[in-house]
Amino acid sequence: MNIKDYKIHNLSAAVSKLNLEPYVLQLEVDGLAIVPPAVTGVSTDAIDTAVALLLADSENITGSAFNLETGPDEELEWPAPAFGLHLGDLKAAGEVGEVTQFQLQSLASRHRVFRNLVINPVALALIEHTMGTQPMLSSSNAFVKWRGKFGYGNNLGLHSDQLHVPTPWGPTAFNANANWCLTEYTKEGGALAFVPGSHRESGRPPADAHERAVAVEAPRGSLVVFHGATWHGAYPRSSPGMRLTLSNYYRHPCIQPQEDVRNGFNPALADDSDNPGLLRQVLGLDHPAPYPTTDNTERVKFGMGWFPHVKGRPAHEISPLIV
Secondary structure (H helix, E strand, O other): OOHHHOOOOOOOHHHHHOOOHHHHHHHHHHOEEEEOHHHHOOOHHHHHHHHHHHHHHHHHHHOOOEEOOOEEOOOEEOOOOEOOEOHHHHHHOOOOOOOOEEEEOOHHHOOHHHHHHHOOHHHHHHHHHHHOOOOEEEEEEEEEEEEEOOOOOOOOOOEOOOOOOOOOOOOOOOEEEEEEEOOOEOOOEOOEEEOOOHHHHOOOOOOOHHHHOEEOOEOOOOEEEEEOOOOEEEOOEEEEEEEEEEEEEEEOOOOOOOOOHHHHOOHHHHHOOOOHHHHHHHHOOOOOOOOOOOOOOOOOOOOOOOOOEEOOOOHHHOOOOOO
16 A cells, blocks of 8 residues: 555544644554654653653562663562462463563553543544544553563564454454553564554454564654554563553443443352353453452552562562552
8 A cells, every 4th residue: 555645534623633644644554653752742751750650569569679771670480379370380381481571550540640641632532533433441551571582472472452353353443552652662672563554454463474563663752552453562672671661452432331240240149040150251250351459549459460579589478559
């Protein structure tokens, strides 16, 4: 496709007002747009605040201090058992290896700076363009990453975020991602990988998709927006230091429950049925999403609650983060 000949239709008033046409064009053609810091309206102070909060939370959770130039001060290991499995089982399945990254979750509850990034006008205008309607937040997470190769493999972990949506997919995104680069993005620094134009292939990535992947390289403070059908993954970080990313993940509002089943149904009542296990599945009582919380202000487990800790130091000795 010749980008010079591509015509954009159905631009929103917000896109026009914010002069975002070049980034909408990137989204239409490549399935991903890189918006420079000067366009987002987000100050350097806001990025600095977000970084400081994430580094502090990382230390509170793992027991090790973190440095942007060098990574964690101490060697980390995964806890065992985790998710009901022993560490050996997870290693055998290829799900656990050297600790090179983890996620911090539920960040909209953490601080005003994260809430403001959720409703950043530039991010929302571009996400709305992919969906054709105002999006709804699904999650607000951060990836804390440092040097190491584990977890990617030759295919770079390429996937599409709307993989559970039946194919073939159309141009409307059922979910979309706004990544805030809190540190510089380079290939050697573990940047996102994506396949340009893959959102128009209407399905999941084939085994050889990584051969067409390119790195998303961008300066600190940039905004990276991509369609839910875009094939993406990440390169391992081969250089010293850290990559911090805030990932605001949005969903299309077309499918909503009419009842608040998760919070309004007493799980004990599932046993009073002909097939308790099936009823629990249909009601979503045991589904990993949404992340469990005790109420709207306290995050005892800080998301899914599986985090690395200082090697040789029992995880239970590191206090959970209470906000």
